[in-house]
Amino acid sequence: MFGFQGGETAEVVTRKKGYLRDAQKHWKFLTHYDLSTIKTKGQLCNMIKVRASLSEEQATKDVDAWMAGKVF
Template sequence: MEDSMFGVAGGESENYLARLIGCRVDVLRKRPTLNNSALTEVKRETQLRAKISGRSSLPLPQAQADVSVWMAGKIF
């Protein structure tokens, strides 16, 4: 499997793909400063936090808190 939180390598189950697409859509809806290309670069939660902080001028501690809340219960 591709080494990316939001990426696919092929052969993933339909359930996994549906969950992944749902997570992508959710992030893009909440963070319009991000795009699909930016998400494919994200491999870890820390990178997602930094990308959100950098693209939205949100202080890193706030981005960390937001991502932690958003990721609660999600499986990648």
């Protein structure tokens, strides 16, 4: 999701870096390392659920709202 896979265009890398910074602003408890290891929306939801002590439903709603309009 936020991690870089190699062979990506400069535009994709720039977009992912922007999303990573935006996610860190939104969820201050997530580290750069946390975000760089997340590969799927499910992993992000689970990390938000655990770190923020939210229900799975609420974490998914929060992630969905944050992801709206973003292309991963």
